[in-house]
Amino acid sequence: MSEPFEPKITAFVCTYCTYAGADLAGTSRLKYAPNVRIIRLPCTGRISPMFILKALQKGADGILISGCHPGDCHFTHGNYHARRRWMVFRALLAFTGIPEERIKYSWISAAEGLKFADLINSITEDIRKLGPFDQYHKLIEETQAPASL
């Protein structure tokens, strides 16, 4: 029997809220799926859309982007800027055929360790159901093939 598909999920999180929330999930001994790779950034405003493309380029099947709730940003309005950017970028990705279900966005505060654990579990389940992002993986394979002369 073949191994069940384990999705690779990249999470871009802000250090002041979601990362602290993930930390709380850890110190509270909450169990969540090990499929997520967390990348900590100073603020959601620092999350460039390039990061999303880079994660896909490196073979991610799903992506989570998460930061402070509106009004809670450590830098007062980084997450408001980020929200606009996501709204536009999400529409663009959808239009080019990158499924919306693979890229999730959330607000998770430092107190929401439980929400973090639950979200990671549910995203992992969702992506597992969707299967690997084959269409994109094929493009990656093409870049690794030796050049035909």
Place this chain on the structure above:
Amino acid sequence: MSIEQLYRTRAKELLSSGEVKMVIGYGAGSNKERRRPLFITSAEECDKLVLDSACISNLSGYLLTEGLLSDEKRVAVFLRPEGVRALNVLAAEAQLDTAQIVIIGFDSPKGELKALEGSSVEEFTALITALKEITPETAGEEQLAKIEKMSPEERFLFWQEEFSKCIKCYACRQACPMCYCRRCIVDSNQPQWVNTSSHTLGNFEWNIVRAFHLSGRCVECGNCDRACPVNIPLRLINRKMAEEVLNSFNHFAGTSKTQEPVLASFKKDDSETFIL
């Protein structure tokens, strides 16, 4: 007097009175259908100017040529309404001072050439505001609806096929008046965000980035679309993104020179439905 004659005389007056140091207009191209940009600095040359419905390219990008406006002298430029919108966007992004630009406005709805009143961007405000209300009847509208009806997989395949043609010549970037960055993200290699070889993956990334950087800024002049040597329907993506910012933020690029750039501003009540 034809509009072409009228504007030649206008250009002559502007140059001989010293009001402007240069007129940027259109000249004859390599064949009957093509026009090429013309940069005129003396009144004698003004007879070379051509103006007809084949003058379609947006000349506003040439204004950002390094050093052109740094002596604070004025430059006159032939512009269609979308060219004036481009001026507004560039001014709003502090790339130029509209006081230095004399607009020679024209348009050719349904192939019929007409002159547009006014020489400063402010005089075009009413015209541009009216444009916002009109749904553009671009040829792509049908195709856009078709793509939107597709499933994500089909859309991916559609764009995969289109982008696989891309040779990364960056003509779309060079032709675009909004692409003025001294160092484009694709030219940066530490880190290398976008693959430099023209694999479909890198092409995909480049085209997504290009469209994202133009979201809320594109005035849909079509320069990129015409410049593309492999005919990727770039204008479709730009159109889609323009619709998106209009629907989400009621933002129509280039309505005034003080308009806040849509992705450099925010409202606390921007409403979305997808953030968990």
